[in-house]
Amino acid sequence: MKKKIIGAMMAALLMGSAAQAEFPDKAIRIVVPFAAGGGVDTLARPFAKELGEILGQSIVVENKASNTGQIGAIDVARSAADGYTVLLSSAAFGTTPAFYPQVPYDPIKDFSPVMIMAAAPQVLVASNKFKAESLQDVLAQAKQSDKINFALSASTGIQALATAMLAKQGGVAFTKIPYKGAGAAFVDLISGEVDLMIDNPASSLVHVRSGKLRLLATTGAKRMSILPDVPTVAETLPGFEARNWFVLVAPAGTPPAVIDKLNAASRTALNTPAMKELLARDGVDLVANSPTQASEFLQAEAKKWGDLVKESNLQVQ
Numbered sequence: 423m424k425k426k427i428i429g430a431m432m433a434a435l436l437m438g439s440a441a442q443a444e445f446p447d448k449a450i451r452i453v454v455p456f457a458a459g460g461g462v463d464t465l466a467r468p469f470a471k472e473l474g475e476i477l478g479q480s481i482v483v484e485n486k487a488s489n490t491g492q493i494g495a496i497d498v499a500r501s502a503a504d505g506y507t508v509l510l511s512s513a514a515f516g517t518t519p520a521f522y523p524q525v526p527y528d529p530i531k532d533f534s535p536v537m538i539m540a541a542a543p544q545v546l547v548a549s550n551k552f553k554a555e556s557l558q559d560v561l562a563q564a565k566q567s568d569k570i571n572f573a574l575s576a577s578t579g580i581q582a583l584a585t586a587m588l589a590k591q592g593g594v595a596f597t598k599i600p601y602k603g604a605g606a607a608f609v610d611l612i613s614g615e616v617d618l619m620i621d622n623p624a625s626s627l628v629h630v631r632s633g634k635l636r637l638l639a640t641t642g643a644k645r646m647s648i649l650p651d652v653p654t655v656a657e658t659l660p661g662f663e664a665r666n667w668f669v670l671v672a673p674a675g676t677p678p679a680v681i682d683k684l685n686a687a688s689r690t691a692l693n694t695p696a697m698k699e700l701l702a703r704d705g706v707d708l709v710a711n712s713p714t715q716a717s718e719f720l721q722a723e724a725k726k727w728g729d730l731v732k733e734s735n736l737q738v739q
Contacts, residue, residue: 449480455494457487472691499532503673505680513580520728533671535716541667542706543642551614564594572596573619575604577739584664600739624704
């Protein structure tokens, strides 16, 4: 009887190992917690195509849209920890809980990071009717008590957080004008109803290149390769850095071997010519780090922006 029991246990272990070694043997679902056509979705779909070819399985992109990405994140957190359901999200994944303390997921405890895929510095753009020619001019005007209107495309995103950090480190105050998305904000920015906005390069640069807006600074630690002549905020305010990043995570408890396979395949996918061209076009930096590095990065970003929300008493508007 003991031999039979031991044999059955060994067989089960071998079958489990074989099943894990064969991952993936069915389609993988990538949940994008934002609407189709947005920045995360635009990255997810070509990435899914490349990843599917590398893994030899179908990769299905499913949009579960909400303003802060909560719906999609919750869906993945509650999914089976087998690697067949993953979340591809933005910096909102790590910053949303700071604004919504009751959100039913923890970005650190409820997920197993696969990698930080890429990161994008933001751009500070100005209305042509706004008289400042540089960030130094902006800060000088603000310190003279001039009213400066800052458009916010959302009240909890990385753009709003970067705006708050700019005010804090610059020792100034801005009048914040919230909008339901960048589209509406651009209308007023171009017309001169508002003065400034921090936004994604992909959506802002088209207006800069057409002459409808002016570009004052970028928010990365170093100058963007596609904008080498544009200074960073950090050149005026040392240490300033605010980037929107893109993360791939699986539910907590996903086997390390599965995480490692997803990581290796994702790194290969992101280094294909098609993906490199896509990222470079929009000024997005390839990161493609390890699961351990991704975990450390997530913890650091959640703390950095969480502390800012508390210290500046930022609220959902």
